[in-house]
Amino acid sequence: MVWVTPSDRRSALRAGAGLVAGGAFAPGCSPAASSSGAAAQPAAVSRSPVSGPSVPRSPARTPAAPAPRAFPGQPAQIAHGPRGRPRVALTFHGQGDPAIARAVLGEAERHGSRVTVLAVGTWLDEHPELARRILDGGHELGNHTQRHLDVNAMSEADATAEIAGCAQRLRRLTGSVGAWFRPSRAARASPLVTALARRAGYPHVLSYEVDSLDFTSPGASAVARNVLDGIRNGSVVSLHFGYADTVAALPALLDELDRRGLRAVTATELIG
Secondary structure (H helix, E strand, O other), X not given: OOOOOHHHHHHHHHHOOOXXXXXXXXXXXXXXXXXXXXXXXXXXXXXXXXXXXXXXXOOOOOOOOOOOOOOOXXXXXXXXXXXXXOEEEEEEEEOOOHHHHHHHHHHHHHOOOOOEEEEOHHHHHHOOHHHHHHHHOOXXXXXXXXXXXXXXXXXXXXXXXXXXXXXXXXXXXXXXXXXXXXXXXXXXXXXXXXXXXXXOOOOOEEOOOEEOOHHHOOXXXXXXXXXXXXXXXXXXXXXXXXXXXXXXXXXXXXXXXXHHOOEEOOHHHHHO
């Protein structure tokens, strides 16, 4: 068992300067941000003193993010990876204060870890730059529905709109619908939602077997303990952006994973 000391907590919180004390965020989502009506700016034009204006320079194209993969032999809903390899997947529900998100990503990168982020569509509407920040850090990005409502309780039409809405935003921002789908407000998808996710391009639903319970704000020590008491080879862990306890727990949590010889990788790396 690993305990996070008060000094550890203060150090981690300083890394995420400007975070909201206590990290209390409602599990629901903010309304989608309205699209900007600003006119597109013309491409930059360079001038030569001899020949005059040259051809406008095209902006560098951003590579597309990885698309979902089918894993033969794996179930429709995947809760863990192979038990024979010392790897685990830390998966984060993408919502909440972007400063906390950046602090979590930075802490993972300092430890050489990669994570999987299941983003809420309205969060991407409000903070579109975070999609590229996640991918540029070597992490993985997926779909956690558009508004983070109880997707399992919805009609077929409404659930389809929730899944497709987030997928469309991911495609617009990254060139892909995202590597994974995870249902909102549930660890597992209903048979209907599983089928709708497959129709939207996700061969598997990503579930989890270890719950950090960080969304209850139990304190950094409890977050670390909840993960470390249940984690083993192949585990998929549920964590959240938006809670300061999560940031504070990460240094000791990742140190203990290193001590146990468990490498934190993306969900695709874990399963593949």
